Amino acid sequence: MLPPAVTPPVSSQPQPQPQSPSSSELLSVGAFFSELQTVIASASETSSVAVLVMSLQRSERIAALLLDEYADEVKRQFLVRVHPVLRSKDKFVFVNENECWFILPQLSSEALAILAVHRLLGELSTPLRVNEHTVFLMPSIGIACAPMHTLSALALLRTADNAQKHAHAANLKFLMAATEDNNDVIAADLPKILGEVLNANSLMVVYQPKVDLVTRRMVSIEALVRWPYDHPRSVPTNILIDAAERSGMIEALTLQVLNTVMREYCNWKAAGHEILIWVNLSTRLLELEQLPQILQRVLSVWDVPASAIGLEITESAFIHDIEHSTDLLFELKKLGFHLSIDDFGTGYSSLAYLRRFPIDELKIDRMFVHGMSNSIQDKQIVQSIIDLAHNFGLPVVAEGVETPETLAELEALGCDQVQGYFFAKPMPAEQLLSWQDHFHHAKEK
Numbered sequence: 001m002l003p004p005a006v007t008p009p010v011s012s013q014p015q016p017q018p019q020s021p022s023s024s025e026l027l028s029v030g031a032f033f034s035e036l037q038t039v040i041a042s043a044s045e046t047s048s049v050a051v052l053v054m055s056l057q058r059s060e061r062i063a064a065l066l067l068d069e070y071a072d073e074v075k076r077q078f079l080v081r082v083h084p085v086l087r088s089k090d091k092f093v094f095v096n097e098n099e100c101w102f103i104l105p106q107l108s109s110e111a112l113a114i115l116a117v118h119r120l121l122g123e124l125s126t127p128l129r130v131n132e133h134t135v136f137l138m139p140s141i142g143i144a145c146a147p148m149h150t151l152s153a154l155a156l157l158r159t160a161d162n163a164q165k166h167a168h169a170a171n172l173k174f175l176m177a178a179t180e181d182n183n184d185v186i187a188a189d190l191p192k193i194l195g196e197v198l199n200a201n202s203l204m205v206v207y208q209p210k211v212d213l214v215t216r217r218m219v220s221i222e223a224l225v226r227w228p229y230d231h232p233r234s235v236p237t238n239i240l241i242d243a244a245e246r247s248g249m250i251e252a253l254t255l256q257v258l259n260t261v262m263r264e265y266c267n268w269k270a271a272g273h274e275i276l277i278w279v280n281l282s283t284r285l286l287e288l289e290q291l292p293q294i295l296q297r298v299l300s301v302w303d304v305p306a307s308a309i310g311l312e313i314t315e316s317a318f319i320h321d322i323e324h325s326t327d328l329l330f331e332l333k334k335l336g337f338h339l340s341i342d343d344f345g346t347g348y349s350s351l352a353y354l355r356r357f358p359i360d361e362l363k364i365d366r367m368f369v370h371g372m373s374n375s376i377q378d379k380q381i382v383q384s385i386i387d388l389a390h391n392f393g394l395p396v397v398a399e400g401v402e403t404p405e406t407l408a409e410l411e412a413l414g415c416d417q418v419q420g421y422f423f424a425k426p427m428p429a430e431q432l433l434s435w436q437d438h439f440h441h442a443k444e445k
Contacts, residue, residue, distance in 0.1 A: 032093040032101060036153040039105040043146040050113035050145045052102040053160040054120070055168060057138040071097055073130050078137075081123040085116065101157070108370070110145045110176070114238060115367050117141050117174045140167040141174040149177055171246045172239065191247035193233065194240070198252050202228045205260045206426035207277070209436070210397055210419045213411055218436050220276035220310065222419065223261045224426050225253065245284040254285055255298065261309070262302035264429040273433060278310035278340065286313065292331045306336030312363065314342045326356050333358040340397070344385055354392050362389045366400025366420075372409050383413050390414065 027035060036051065043049045056078075075094065086092075092102040104116055121139060128135040142164025144156050159177045167175035170190050197203060204226040209218040227235040235243075244250040261277050268275050285291060299306055311332060329339055344362045364385050371378030382398070389396045398410050401420030410418060424435060 027091055027093045029093055029095060032091065032103065033153060033157075035091055036103055036156070039103060040146045040151055040153055040156065043105075043151065045147065046108060047105075048107040048110050048113070048145045048148065049156075050102075050104040050107055050110065050116070050143060051156050051160045052104065052113070052117065052120075053142045053157070053164040054100050054102065055140050055164055056098050056100070057140065057168075074128060074135055077128045077130070078124075081128075082120055085119045085123055101160075107145075110148055112367070112370075113143050113145060114174070114176065114236075117143060118238070121173055140164055140172065142167055142177065143174060144177045170243070173242050173246070175239065176236070190235065190239075190243045191249070194235075194243055194247065194249060194253075197228060197231065198249060198256060201256060202231070203253065203256050203260075204228055204428075205257055205264075206428055207264075207432050208419055208426040209424050209432075209439075210278075210417045211423050212417050213407075213415060217440055219417060220278060221432065222278040222280075222312070223257060224280075225257050226426075241282060245282055250282050250284050251288065251294070254279075254281070255294070258295070258298045259302075262298060262304050265304055265308055266302060267429070268433065271433065273436075274308065275432075276308060276310055276338065278312050278338075280312045280314075280342065283314060286325070286328060291328065292335060295332070295337070296335060307338070310338035310340055310360070312340045312342040322356075329357050329359070354388070354394075359394065361395045361397055361417075363397045363399055364415075369398050369400045369406060369410070369420075370402075373403075373405060379409070379413075382410070382415075386414050 036049075039049050074097075082092075086102075089106060090102065090104050092100055094100045104113055107113060120141070124137045124139055128137070142160040142162065144150075144160035144163060146156055149159050150156050163175045163177040167173065172190070206224050206226055207221040208224060210220045210222065211217065212219045224237070225240065226237060227233075227240055241250070241253075244253045258279060261279060265275065265277060281291075288294070296306075299309075313329075333339060338361075339357070339359045340361045340363055341357075341359055342363045344364055362385060364382055368378045368381050368385075372382055386396050395416040396414075397417040397419060398415050399419045401407055401410065401418040401422045403422060407418065407422055423439070427435060
């Protein structure tokens with residue numbers, strides 16, 4: 001399991017800056033390729049190896065090319081940024097001033113490679129400052145995994161490189177390469193296809209329950225957007241959201257999800273069930289000054305109270321403008337929405353905003369939950385987040401709970417609610433009430 005980007009702080013004092021990676025983590029191209037061949041030899045269905053090809057597409061390249069000390073400082077700051085995301089077993093190499101490659105071995109699933117990419121992008125989302133220059137990084141990343149794509153080191157690098165080129169052409173931040181037997185290749189015209197799907201109002205919304213660990217009852221649900229099941233192409237949700245943000249269609253996507261959620265809420269209420277529904281708000285959406293008015297207008301159309309809706313906001317969304325985030329959250333809270341910080345522990349965790357923000361719960365990122373059984377560090381982080389939240393009077397939700405062992409550990413640590421495949425996979429709206437009745441009935445026996 002990938003380590004945390006930061007450890008949840010136990011105080012609000014400034015944290016020490018991370019050091020650059022050691023020489024053992026920085027390889028030459030030849031040594032990188034040899035290392036890749038070695039780790040691929042031990043790859044299996046339960047222990048994947050991911051290769052990331054990252055194009056930095058950075059500004060100020062002329063100065064970097066002309067001045068050695070400038071280029072060295074850019075590289076040093078880049079290394080300081082990415083180092084906290086990497087484990088000691090992860091390796092990478094600078095191929096040139098604008099491209100680097102990563103090896104992420106021993107991953108229990110290919111999904112962890114995408115989680116690592118999200119965290120790398122988060123660390124690189126703010127510009128570097130080199131002397132009087134501001135250096136903007138606009139990375140695009142291609143991902144390929146062994147054994148899923150190939151067991152050849154050279155072919156794996158080429159596959160990741162092609163995925164990076166497709167990501168850049170489609171204006172995406174990252175792209176997982178398609179497998180040879182998968183004809184659902186994500187095309188460079190994804191924004192055009194997404195526009196067609198939005199115009200047809202055909203995005204799917206599924207719902208995953210949150211279960212209280214004391215009562216063993218469903219207390220709320222999270223609405224999750226999905227690409228249409230019957231579409232000739234297949235698009236993973238993370239790429240769908242990224243494409244919507246990149247192409248300026250995230251507002252239209254969110255409105256479509258909200259209208260679907262409101263319709264289902266009204267149907268459930270008519271059947272005698274009032275259910276709190278959580279909806280994710282993207283970072284880009286939070287930048288809209290008119291966001292509270294947009295949300296209030298949707299509520300008015302459906303005659304749904306704001307108290308029926310929870311808004312999940314990713315932690316890293318706050319760092320760019322704390323003052324704006326504070327004002328926005330208070331305005332949303334005043335309207336009556338429930339508020340949650342999602343993926344807590346992966347961004348710039350700070351007691352400062354826990355004191356200032358009117359939030360109702362914290363959600364522990366699934367990567368820490370998955371790593372609890374094998375990582376003392378991840379377990380300590382989960383315990384720290386639970387204790388931190390409880391000290392502020394906030395309940396804690398752990399996502400990604402898939403095994404009875406993980407559930408038992410979370411109960412022992414004092415977690416309040418869980419969400420994950422152990423209790424229920426995300427399901428269509430028409431299945432939710434029957435699942436709830438069966439689940440509650442089974443627990444009463």
